[in-house]
Amino acid sequence: MSTKDPVLHAIDLHKSYGHRSVLSGVEFELRPGELLGIIGENGAGKSTLLQILAGVLRADRGEVLHRGSLGYCPQRIVVNDELTVGQHLRYFQSAYHIASLARAEQLLERLGLAPYRTIRAGSLSGGTRQKLNLTLALMHDPDVVLMDEPYQGFDWENYLTFWQLATELRDTGRSVLVISHIAHDTERFDRLFHLESGRVVAAERVAS
Numbered sequence: 001m002s003t004k005d006p007v008l009h010a011i012d013l014h015k016s017y018g019h020r021s022v023l024s025g026v027e028f029e030l031r032p033g034e035l036l037g038i039i040g041e042n043g044a045g046k047s048t049l050l051q052i053l054a055g056v057l058r059a060d061r062g063e064v065l066h067r068g069s070l071g072y073c074p075q076r077i078v079v080n081d082e083l084t085v086g087q088h089l090r091y092f093q094s095a096y097h098i099a100s101l102a103r104a105e106q107l108l109e110r111l112g113l114a115p116y117r118t119i120r121a122g123s124l125s126g127g128t129r130q131k132l133n134l135t136l137a138l139m140h141d142p143d144v145v146l147m148d149e150p151y152q153g154f155d156w157e158n159y160l161t162f163w164q165l166a167t168e169l170r171d172t173g174r175s176v177l178v179i180s181h182i183a184h185d186t187e188r189f190d191r192l193f194h195l196e197s198g199r200v201v202a203a204e205r206v207a208s
C-alpha cells in the first residue's frame with residue numbers, strides 16, 4: 001500500500017432506520033494528511049455516517065476500509081459524570097494502552113481544561129465537557145481523526161483553538177474528518193463535501 005493511498009475509504013454505504021432511509025450509497029475517500037469537511041443539514045445523517053465510519057454502528061450495506069489508529073469524537077458526549085477529568089484521562093490511557101499522558105496534558109493546557117483536572121464531569125459546563133470529549137478522542141495521537149460537531153458549545157477563542165489543533169494535526173500528517181451542520185468557515189477545509197439525500201457529493205457540484 002502506497003503512502004498516497006486513502007487512509008479511509010467509504011464504499012457504497014447504506015443505512016435505514018425502519019423504513020427511513022438515511023444513507024443511500026455514500027462513497028468518499030479520506031486522503032493522508034488532509035482536513036476534510038462534510039456538511040449537512042440537521043437530520044441529513046451525519047452522525048449516522050460518522051458512527052459507521054468509527055465502527056460503532058453497522059451499515060446495512062457497504063464497507064469501510066481504513067488503516068492506522070482511529071480517534072472518534074462523537075456528538076453525544078460519552079463521559080461518566082461521577083469521574084473527574086483526571087480520572088477520565090487515566091481510564092482512557094488504560095483503554096488505549098498508552099504509556100504516557102504527555103499528549104493528554106498538552107491538550108488540557110491548549111484547551112484550558114487543566115484547572116478542571118479534579119472536577120467531576122457532571123459538574124462541567126457544556127463547552128468544558130466538549131473539551132474533555134475532544135481530549136479523549138485525541139490523547140492517543142491517532143492517525144485518523146473523525147469528529148462530529150467538534151466545536152459544539154465552544155466560545156470564539158476555543159473555536160479558534162480547535163482550528164489550530166485540527167490544522168496542526170493535518171500538517172503533521174494526520175487525516176482529519178470534521179462533520180458539521182455549520183457551513184461557514186469552510187475555506188479552512190482542504191476539501192469539502194455535502195451530505196444530502198443520503199449521498200456525499202463534492203461541494204463544487206452542489207454550487208454549480
Ligand SMILES: Nc1ncnc2c1ncn2[C@@H]1O[C@H](COP(=O)(O)OP(=O)(O)OP(=O)(O)O)[C@@H](O)[C@H]1O
Nearest residue numbers: 017022040041042043044045046047048049075181
Ligand atoms: N437510532 C435511531 N433510530 C431511529 N432513527 C434514527 C436513529 N438515529 C438517527 N435516526 C434518524 O435518522 C436521521 C439522521 O439522523 P442523524 O443523527 O444521523 O442526523 P444528523 O445529520 O447528524 O443530524 P443533526 O445535525 O441534527 O445532528 C434523523 O431523521 C434521525 O431522527
